[in-house]
Amino acid sequence: MAHLLVDRISKQYGNHIALKDVSFEIPKGKIFGLLGPNGAGKTSTIRMLTRILYPDSGEILFENEPLADRHVRSMGYLPEERGLYKKMGVSEQLIYLAQLKGMSKSDAIREINHWFDRLEVDHWKKKKVEDLSKGMQQKIQFISTVLHRPNFLILDEPFSGFDPVNAEKIKSEVIRLKEEGATILLSTHRMESVEELCDNICMIHQAQKILDGSVRDIRESMKEGLVQVRHKEPLEERPMKDMLAEYIDGKTEAGAYVSRFRLAPYADTNALIQWLLNHVTLISFEEALPSIHDIFVKLVSQDVSSFHAKEKDATQL
Amino acid sequence: MNKVFIIIAREFITRVRKPTFILMSLLGPVLFGALLIVPTWLTTIESEDRALLIKDESGLLLNADTYTSGLLISFTDVDLEEAKEEVSSGVFSGLLYVPATDTKDPQGVRYFSNSTPSVDLRNNLRNIVNRAVEKQKQEDMGISEEQLRALKADVAISMISLKDQNEAEQNAIVASIIGYATSFLIYIFILLYGIQVMRGVIEEKSNRIVEVILSSVRPFQLMMGKIIGVAAVGLAQFLIWVVLAIGLYTVALNFFAPELAQADLQASSPAAPQAQMDAEAMEMVLSSIKSIDIPLILGSFLVFFLLGYLVYSGLFAALGSATDNDTDSQQFMLPITLPLIVSILVLGAVLKEPDGSLAFWFSMVPLTSPIVMMMRVPFGVPAWELALSISILISFFLLITWLAARIYRVGILFHGSKISYKTLYNWLRYSYR
Known part of the structure; x- marks a missing residue:
């Protein structure tokens, strides 16, 4: 069942089209990736989901009802443009933000203690936000988003500002929230986290949807006959490009050689294996699915020139 | 709780506990008091008496009351150019010159000084000369001091507002x-x-x-x-x-x-x-x-x-x-x-x-x-x-x-x-x- 359904929404600022007929649905209890280059329309989409902006046309349904303020009030929202009151104490500020979400003060304090334990930040409670480092502030910001136990979360670039260790910690918290039943919309351009986290994605480019579906289906459908081979000896010869397979690249990895090939049209994987067996000792042979990153770059760079022109417009709002 | 109220409370609390608020709250009345009192106090500080030279060729001022607070007046008989010299050399700050003229309607009274005289000084000088002329005329008309005082009127008018029933004075x-x-x-x-x-x-x-x-x-x-x-x-x-x-x-x-x-x-x-x-x-x-x-x-x-x-x-x-x-x-x-x-x-x-x-x-x-x-x-x-x-x-x-x-x-x-x-x-x- 769709937790949130976006049906053909469009948005225009003056002459600039921010979003055109974009539709997608976010299944309940899944992590949904909203992907796209800067200025593609991600932030506009999210601002319409949080009713900061309204679509010019189209409809948004939340649990089968037209999206209303009360739905938004229950969401947890971590905007890309985020910050905290610098002069306020950490606890005090979290209580304030939780109260605005409709939580009672005592509930807020209980949840704050819980999260401070989880993220090992207990000793910051009394500090002012301005005395914390950027990464610490990001943690507080993350806590403020999930404090009121939302069942629908919008996380816009949640890992920016974290070092790799803390990014992993937040990542595992996101997965835990999903396991506890929350639906999560994740907007990012860090593609490696998409493959790890997302069940479904929607890719927006130049205000339009260019791709959506489950991550596995998308990778499957975008495969281009790439194979990855691990072998013991270096490869001294290349297979015949037109008849068999094109050699793409190679590297060494943990004492073995890893080569990638693109099969020639109508060529047989068995034929390639046969050829390889004559030259090297095979360790493994597998079909290489394109990464989401590869797909993203490929789709987005198809229209590079017009994309740059758009990026300038997009900074207007 | 109403959300606007939560926002109001935060705005209020974070501002009220700022050191600047506490300081302003304590010092405010003192500062306002100072704002009212200091200018008044400054004007009451007595400035040094100004030394003034009078050259009177008409005899108008000689037996008149020239006393004015803040002015130290001395008369001179030297000729005009010499008197001017004393002013420009800085011994006196100004020279009031009354030429030989009709004492009932003096013409050509002049004041020489190195700087532009203040409004106060102008008024003081005019008062000195006017008082002398008035006294001259009064003597010529044969009016005594008593008669003159009897002539003066000083009626106080009470301002009463009809709006209030008790017609209080305003x-x-x-x-x-x-x-x-x-x-x-x-x-x-x-x-x-x-x-x-x-x-x-x-x-x-x-x-x-x-x-x-x-x-x-x-x-x-x-x-x-x-x-x-x-x-x-x-x-x-x-x-x-x-x-x-x-x-x-x-x-x-x-x-x-x-x-x-x-x-x-x-x-x-x-x-x-x-x-x-x-x-x-x-x-x-x-x-x-x-x-x-x-x-x-x-x-x-x-x-x-x-x-x-x-x-x-x-x-x-x-x-x-x-x-x-x-x-x-x-x-x-x-x-x-x-x-x-x-x-x-x-x-x-x-x-x-x-x-x-x-x-x-x-x-x-x-x-x-x-x-x-x-x-x-x-x-x-x-x-x-x-x-x-x-x-x-x-x-x-x-x-x-x-x-x-x-x-x-x-x-x-x-x-x-x-x-x-x-x-x-x-x-x-x-x-x-």
């Missing part, structure tokens, strides 16, 4: 002091706290916390919460000042009253009539204070203070939302502060004629009325004018808040390029639906 001075004080307080509060609203909006915007908050509340709730919260801070400060001022006054009275009474006694013995006059004046002031409708003044002060603040802080909030930092806001500050400055500038004219047409119109125009009307209220304003002014102000407040909210909701999420009046206009027309 004193324009007390009314104008109250008018000035309340008008200035409103001016200072609007400026001080209006700018705090603007700073707060800019802070939230540049902190980027605003989008987080907007997922919990409407922009309008956030704006109104801030405006009302800051107003509460202003009222709290005002209350603290009133309490402190009364406290200080009581303490000072208890400490210094015996000494003052003694000083009064000493002062009064050689100049009893003077003391009597003081007592009369005091009684008049007291009775005119009684004649002033304190509940009306206090009530209209609160109404005009709050409405004026609400109108201006709406403008300041919109301005804050449209800019990224204090520097950018400067270009839009002037149009907002201009009506405030104009209101202060016309106060003098309003004071001269509190029910004139200038006073009337400025107390109707909503951006100037909070200040100008407060100047008029102590003098008595027809009820319909007060009602009309307040209704205009309320309607204007609703209009401004509506306009400000439209700019605010777009502005707070807008970052980047500098904005112009044209963009502001576009935001006003910008529709979300």
Whole structure:
């Protein structure tokens, strides 16, 4: 069942089209990736989901009802443009933000203690936000988003500002929230986290949807006959490009050689294996699915020139 | 709990515990007192006597009373050029020259000095010569001092307002002091706290916390919460000042009253009539204070203070939302502060004629009325004018808040390029639906 359904929404600022007929649905209890280059329309989409902006046309349904303020009030929202009151104490500020979400003060304090334990930040409670480092502030910001136990979360670039260790910690918290039943919309351009986290994605480019579906289906459908081979000896010869397979690249990895090939049209994987067996000792042979990153770059760079022109417009709002 | 109330509480608490607020609350009455007392005190400091030379060829001044406080006058017989020389060499600061002329209508009286003489000095010199001429004429006409004194009239006119049933006496001075004080307080509060609203909006915007908050509340709730919260801070400060001022006054009275009474006694013995006059004046002031409708003044002060603040802080909030930092806001500050400055500038004219047409119109125009009307209220304003002014102000407040909210909701999420009046206009027309 769709937790949130976006049906053909469009948005225009003056002459600039921010979003055109974009539709997608976010299944309940899944992590949904909203992907796209800067200025593609991600932030506009999210601002319409949080009713900061309204679509010019189209409809948004939340649990089968037209999206209303009360739905938004229950969401947890971590905007890309985020910050905290610098002069306020950490606890005090979290209580304030939780109260605005409709939580009672005592509930807020209980949840704050819980999260401070989880993220090992207990000793910051009394500090002012301005005395914390950027990464610490990001943690507080993350806590403020999930404090009121939302069942629908919008996380816009949640890992920016974290070092790799803390990014992993937040990542595992996101997965835990999903396991506890929350639906999560994740907007990012860090593609490696998409493959790890997302069940479904929607890719927006130049205000339009260019791709959506489950991550596995998308990778499957975008495969281009790439194979990855691990072998013991270096490869001294290349297979015949037109008849068999094109050699793409190679590297060494943990004492073995890893080569990638693109099969020639109508060529047989068995034929390639046969050829390889004559030259090297095979360790493994597998079909290489394109990464989401590869797909993203490929789709987005198809229209590079017009994309740059758009990026300038997009900074207007 | 209502979300606007949560916002109001945060605005209030975070501001009230700031060291600057506590400091201002404690020092405010002292500073205001100093503001009133220091200029008066400075004028009473006696300046050094000015040495003046008089060359009188007519004999007019020789037997006249030339005594003037602050002037040290000596006569000279040397010729004019030599006397001028004494002035330009710096021995004397000026030379009054009266040529040989008709003493009943002297012509060609001149004053030489190295610098441009002050207005005070001009008046003093004119008085010296005029007094001498008058005395000359009086002697020529054969009028004695007694006759002259008998001629002088000094009729006091009591100003009585028909509005009050007890026909209490009115004193324009007390009314104008109250008018000035309340008008200035409103001016200072609007400026001080209006700018705090603007700073707060800019802070939230540049902190980027605003989008987080907007997922919990409407922009309008956030704006109104801030405006009302800051107003509460202003009222709290005002209350603290009133309490402190009364406290200080009581303490000072208890400490210094015996000494003052003694000083009064000493002062009064050689100049009893003077003391009597003081007592009369005091009684008049007291009775005119009684004649002033304190509940009306206090009530209209609160109404005009709050409405004026609400109108201006709406403008300041919109301005804050449209800019990224204090520097950018400067270009839009002037149009907002201009009506405030104009209101202060016309106060003098309003004071001269509190029910004139200038006073009337400025107390109707909503951006100037909070200040100008407060100047008029102590003098008595027809009820319909007060009602009309307040209704205009309320309607204007609703209009401004509506306009400000439209700019605010777009502005707070807008970052980047500098904005112009044209963009502001576009935001006003910008529709979300």
